[in-house]
Amino acid sequence: MSQILRLKSLKIILITFLIYGGLVATHEGEFWPLSIYPMFSQGANPWTRALVRDVRQEDIDKFSQVTSIRELPGEPVPLGAHGIDTIDFSNFVSKTEEWTAERKQALRTMFGEDMIAEHDLLVMKANGIIQPDNEIIIEVVPFILFTPEGNFKLTDHQ
Amino acid sequence: MFLQNLAQNLFDYDKPETEGEVIFYKLFEAFIIGYVIHLTWYWGLYIERISEVVLPLGLAVYIDPSFMFDSSLPIWNAVIITVLAVAGFFRISPKITYSVAMLLFHWQHVTRFTLGEIPHSANLIGMTFLGFAIAHVCFNEQLRIRRFSLGFMYFFAGLGYTSAAFSKLIGTGITWADGRHLWMWMSEKSVDIISRTGDWAPNFLQTLAFDFVWIATIILLIGWITELIGVAMWYKKYRSLVITLIIGMHIGITMTMNIRFDAFVAQLILMGYRWDKLIDYGLARARSMNFVYRFSKRFA
Secondary structure (H helix, E strand, C coil), rough: CCCHHHHHHHHHHHHHHHHHHHHHHCCCCCCCCCCCCCCCCCCCEEEEEEEEEEEECCCEEEEECCCECCCCCCEEHHHHHCCCCCCCCCCCHHCCCCCHHHHHHHHHHHHHHHHHHHEEEEEEEEEEEECCCEEEEEEEEEEEEEEEEEEEEEECCC | CCCHHHHHCCCCCCCCHHHHHHHHHHHHHHHHHHHHHHHHHHHHHHHHHHHCCCCHHHHCCCCCCCHHCCCCHHHHHHHHHHHHHHHHHHCCHHHHHHHHHHHHHHHHHHHCCCCCCCCCHHHHHHHHHHHHHHHHHHCCCCCHHHHHHHHHHHHHHHHHHHHHHHHHHHHHHHHCHHHHHHHHHHHHHHHHHHHHHCCCCCCCCHHHHHCCHHHHHHHHHHHHHHHHHHHHHHHHHHHHHHHHHHHHHHHHHHHHHHHCHHHHHHHHHHHHCCCCHHHHHHHHHHHHHHHHHHHHHHHH
8 A cells, every 4th residue: 555655656756847847948947846956056157136225415416426336425324224135136136127217116116105205215236246356346336226206227337 | 665665665555554653644744835925915014015026937927927016916815725725624625626726826936936937946935845746636445545646756856856856967067066156156146145235254064165166066066966866865764864964055056055945944853854753752651651541549
């Protein structure tokens, strides 16, 4: 009896495994909760993340320049304290290819009007590369400014 | 022979079930169901902040999840999943209850994670719940449901870790463990921390890894080997050792890259050790003490 049960169980595992393989192979490696777990599989690739600064008290000349991670303009805005998932935020900023009015509005929705009423939110892209001399450079590019008056794209940088 | 040995290690239907195993399984099932309910509500409430689909995944590739945005549907989905999960837990509903809940749980996940990256933090919970769903459809007896669910979980958890090790070999090759790659990932994650908290300073391990590339290389190498041997958890003999190493790897990932896998680690702690034996021991002690108590009362 237990032999039949074991065989049945292995058959179910095998069928699940085949469906698993088929789904991840045809869906970019992900069909939650099925996954090939590709995180951190590619070493040394340049990356892009995003962060936000409050520049209400800053002059536009000061915050519209490309800068380094150590010389950020304005005041920090800890997104975690506002209940925003920073991975979502970074991916939304870095993976959006065309910044339509809807996309800008979607980012504004993520922040919420209460947050924008209190701060002028400058979304900045942080681009990381490793140089041939092994130095890691993080260049920070001002990208979109959200104020109570509207959404202003500062650069054509994608 | 290999398959017979594997099936024996994963399911072990011949072995009589102890009280400790039954109690542990019910507590473990409660842990999984509790997490399913927690996640479904957490995701459901977060969907309110989403209004655009950047990268659809899973069923969202075929059904545009936009209709879930700006509506109470994610909350209703959470209500239905909660009711089904609780009904399934108390075995007061049809066999397909967990399967329907799993499908809706998948939908909640793909609606929540449409913004460019799918996280893996809830995958082990999801796979285990999928195992429950399949077990309830394919088996009738509770013992078989319990043994199959656990075996299914160990099989796919082990496979997942080993698959991650192979993904790294395919993605980068044998140079994957180069410590400079860890520098890049630590730098990348430091921006996420600045974004989340407004500030970041390297801890002791990060400082060491940044200062000495060979230390960063060793950290990656240990992590990769630990992932590679993930399938060894299929075998009872190696299960506790492998899972302990994997828990250590997750702690290492948290310390170097600030990525926390709370659900994974909590579940691995339950999966890795013989809590059922501890419960059996506790029950035996309680019974013997009760016997001593009654014996002493009788002759006092």
